[in-house]
Amino acid sequence: MSLFDIFNVAGSALNAQTIRLNTTASNLANSESTAGDASKVYRARHPVFEAMMDDTATDDQQAAIGVRVLGVVESTTPPAMRYEPQNPSANSNGYVYMSNVNPIEEMANMISANRSFASDIDAINTARDLLLKIISMGH
Amino acid sequence: MFDNIFGIHESALLLQGERLGVLTANLANADTPGYKARDIDFAAVLGQAADEQAPLPLRVTQAAHIVTQSADMPAAELKYRNPYQASLDGNTVEMPVEQAAFSEDNVRSQASLMFINDTIADLSLAIMGS
Numbered sequence A: 001m002s003l004f005d006i007f008n009v010a011g012s013a014l015n016a017q018t019i020r021l022n023t024t025a026s027n028l029a030n031s032e033s034t035a036g037d038a039s040k041v042y043r044a045r046h047p048v049f050e051a052m053m054d055d056t057a058t059d060d061q062q063a064a065i066g067v068r069v070l071g072v073v074e075s076t077t078p079p080a081m082r083y084e085p086q087n088p089s090a091n092s093n094g095y096v097y098m099s100n101v102n103p104i105e106e107m108a109n110m111i112s113a114n115r116s117f118a119s120d121i122d123a124i125n126t127a128r129d130l131l132l133k134i135i136s137m138g139h
Numbered sequence B: 001m002f003d004n005i006f007g008i009h010e011s012a013l014l015l016q017g018e019r020l021g022v023l024t025a026n027l028a029n030a031d032t033p034g035y036k037a038r039d040i041d042f043a044a045v046l047g048q049a050a051d052e053q054a055p056l057p058l059r060v061t062q063a064a065h066i067v068t069q070s071a072d073m074p075a076a077e078l079k080y081r082n083p084y085q086a087s088l089d090g091n092t093v094e095m096p097v098e099q100a101a102f103s104e105d106n107v108r109s110q111a112s113l114m115f116i117n118d119t120i121a122d123l124s125l126a127i128m129g130s
Helices: A005-029 A103-135 B009-028 B042-053 B095-128
Strands: A045-053 A064-074 A081-083 A095-098 B038-040 B078-080
Touching (some): A005 A045, A005 A064, A005 A103, A005 B009, A064 B009, A103 B009, A103 B095, B009 B038
Antiparallel strands (some): A045 A064, B038 B078
């Protein structure tokens, strides 16, 4: 692990946090989506992160070499029903299924992603400053 | 003669770079479930490097001679961080702790760089004589 590796490690984290922000935006945009069928209604999506490990290193030398998105899972919370007979997507009983997005949870997720993104940018800037100083060493 | 002019700062800088990488990995995995934060016991590893550096490197004049290393990258053993408060998903990264360690390492690196730069300035002053 050298100073140059920091760009890869923090870069992978920036990528992962961007995917998280994307799913949050998608969830918030669809928080009011409705459908007449429980299986067709929008469900909140969340990315699952996994640490990328250097398999060649022994355990006492092993630092993560980044983070990746293992997959995006859909929330299993049952969607709420609402009586809206005038809604074009209502079923025969006049009910529509609401998406199971929890806007408060999404906002908290967004702030957390934002904070993590900022600290990763900080790490990149620090590594860059140090490398520039090392390059100009002795001048 | 110039083998050891930078003293401990040469290996210190290498170790600080290494530690910065480990801390960045912690920051990157701040939201990864089950990730265990790691760190280098800086004082222990640098102390070991200082001990190893104390004897002067042996001069090699024949192929059969054993080459001794000076100011080599100290073997950095990674330890697991003890979290102040364990989180439910098994992640032990605590953002304030990591960021504090990161800043500390940054300042240490800058200090080492400054010492090295000053040594170079002193030497060039001695060489140029002006």
